Amino acid sequence: MYNLIKLELRKTRIRPYVWASAIIALCMLGMLYTFSAVSYMGSEADAAEFSSYYNIMVLTNALIMFAFSILAAVMFTAFVIKDYSGKNAIMLFSYPVKRKSTLFAKVILVTTFTTISLLATTFAICSVWGLTESIFPLVDDSISILLVANVIRDALCMAVISVGIGLVSVWIGFRKKSVQTTIIAAVIISIAPANFIVLGTSYPIASVGLAVISAVAGVLALFDLSNAVNKMEI
Amino acid sequence: MNSNILVQAKDLVKTFHGREVISHCDMCVKKGTIYGFLGENGAGKTTVLKMLMGLLTPTSGKIEIGGGDLRESYPSILKKIGSIIETPIFYEHLTATENLALHLSYMQLPKRNIEESLQLVGLHQAGQQPVSEFSLGMKQRLGIARSIVHCPTLLLLDEPINGLDPMGIRQMRELFLTLVKEKNMTIIISSHILSEIEQMADTIGVITNGRIKKEVTISEVKAKTPTGLEDYFFNLMKAGEQYV
Numbered sequence: 127m128y129n130l131i132k133l134e135l136r137k138t139r140i141r142p143y144v145w146a147s148a149i150i151a152l153c154m155l156g157m158l159y160t161f162s163a164v165s166y167m168g169s170e171a172d173a174a175e176f177s178s179y180y181n182i183m184v185l186t187n188a189l190i191m192f193a194f195s196i197l198a199a200v201m202f203t204a205f206v207i208k209d210y211s212g213k214n215a216i217m218l219f220s221y222p223v224k225r226k227s228t229l230f231a232k233v234i235l236v237t238t239f240t241t242i243s244l245l246a247t248t249f250a251i252c253s254v255w256g257l258t259e260s261i262f263p264l265v266d267d268s269i270s271i272l273l274v275a276n277v278i279r280d281a282l283c284m285a286v287i288s289v290g291i292g293l294v295s296v297w298i299g300f301r302k303k304s305v306q307t308t309i310i311a312a313v314i315i316s317i318a319p320a321n322f323i324v325l326g327t328s329y330p331i332a333s334v335g336l337a338v339i340s341a342v343a344g345v346l347a348l349f350d351l352s353n354a355v356n357k358m359e360i
Numbered sequence: 361m362n363s364n365i366l367v368q369a370k371d372l373v374k375t376f377h378g379r380e381v382i383s384h385c386d387m388c389v390k391k392g393t394i395y396g397f398l399g400e401n402g403a404g405k406t407t408v409l410k411m412l413m414g415l416l417t418p419t420s421g422k423i424e425i426g427g428g429d430l431r432e433s434y435p436s437i438l439k440k441i442g443s444i445i446e447t448p449i450f451y452e453h454l455t456a457t458e459n460l461a462l463h464l465s466y467m468q469l470p471k472r473n474i475e476e477s478l479q480l481v482g483l484h485q486a487g488q489q490p491v492s493e494f495s496l497g498m499k500q501r502l503g504i505a506r507s508i509v510h511c512p513t514l515l516l517l518d519e520p521i522n523g524l525d526p527m528g529i530r531q532m533r534e535l536f537l538t539l540v541k542e543k544n545m546t547i548i549i550s551s552h553i554l555s556e557i558e559q560m561a562d563t564i565g566v567i568t569n570g571r572i573k574k575e576v577t578i579s580e581v582k583a584k585t586p587t588g589l590e591d592y593f594f595n596l597m598k599a600g601e602q603y604v
Contacts, residue, residue: 133462133466136454136465213448216415217448217449219413219415220413220438220443220445221466222436223466225435360415
């Protein structure tokens with residue numbers, strides 16, 4: 127499996143996705159400061175939603191999840207949809223490798239990349255933001271161990287949700303081997319969890335519940351996808 | 361199965377959406393020979409080749425390669441098969457050498473014969489060029505290089521000389537004859553260029569409407585139709601199986 131993952135990295139350029147993750151991180155950092163500015167400059171009514179670090183992080187996490195769900199779907203189109211379409215599939219299936227093994231290698235690669243880049247993004251923007259907040263606080267709140275633990279928990283949940291959405295989207299797009307269908311599916315599917323996350327600021331368990339649902343959905347999608355790949359005729 | 365026979369297909373049937381595209385097709389290819397696979401457009405040549413590669417599963421019938429059932433030995437048998445099915449494609453951002461190295465890695469074989477394979481197809485000076493800069497003919501040659509780099513026992517070539525210039529066509533003909541003579545490869549080659557098939561093939565199989573109408577040796581073709589394979593083929597298409 128490790129060798130198959132290395133081969134995937136050799137044949138598909140990963141650098142564009144690294145750049146995409148960096149751009150997402152910068153945009154999310156911008157959103158963090160935007161929300162913090164609302165808290166700093168807004169009236170009592172305006173600032174209510176942005177009055178605590180945790181609330182701001184929940185809002186930002188929803189956007190991070192949305193962005194990385196799309197990124198996961200885009201990566202799945204490159205590694206799965208395109209590779210199992212037309213003449214690419216002829217080439218792939220001419221190798222003495224079990225079809226399911228090749229698919230799992232691709233999924234592991236995308237899952238790992240999405241998870242690491244989402245966690246790295248969250249860590250990076252929280253570090254920068256936390257540093258500036260400690261010097262010139264925009265939000266009337268304090269950083270605590272509990273807050274850090276909650277942010278880590280939510281980041282892990284967002285990673286699972288993003289990967290789950292990516293898998294379900296590629297499962298939908300694989301029916302017609304369509305890149306557009308995969309990405310549009312990811313956009314549409316991400317909207318509901320994003321809103322749910324934002325509305326659940328008083329219920330932290332919402333993120334965990336969503337992560338469990340996404341994980342189950344993702345595994346089921348992967349199972350069906352691997353059966354479809356195994357039976358594929360070209 | 362006769363030990364002299366490498367590929368045997370028995371009573372192959374393939375249906376797509378209820379339509380029978382391959383109809384009770386039998387094929388027999390001897391080891392160390394070139395089998396010219398001829399037929400009109402849409403006759404089923406590519407479909408049969410795909411079934412021999414395991415890319416399509418026969419609706420019924422059996423395929424044996426090297427004495428073993430293809431389905432039972434799949435996918436490990438693919439190490440012994442090299443192929444060009446439809447136009448070959450590559451990873452365009454990689455060089456020719458890198459594409460072949462990747463191919464060998466997927467075949468779980470050491471990185472050997474890359475330079476030799478590129479030399480054989482006349483691409484030894486283009487090995488470090490990205491494939492995105494290759495012409496159609498160069499890509500076709502690289503496809504041939506990829507099909508032979510892992511020293512397969514069986515080559516399945518679906519119109520491999522498409523897009524080649526006359527010099528390239530001659531080079532590939534000589535290459536295929538050399539591979540059979542010196543490396544004891546077995547080649548199944550489909551092409552519409554009958555003059556080339558006539559110069560290479562030991563046996564001809566003609567497929568029409570999904571069924572192999574005739575399998576004859578090239579000497580039988582020449583005995584029946586001294587004017588050559590082209591006339592034999594056209595006469596067979598007109599007269600049917602009665603043209604013996």
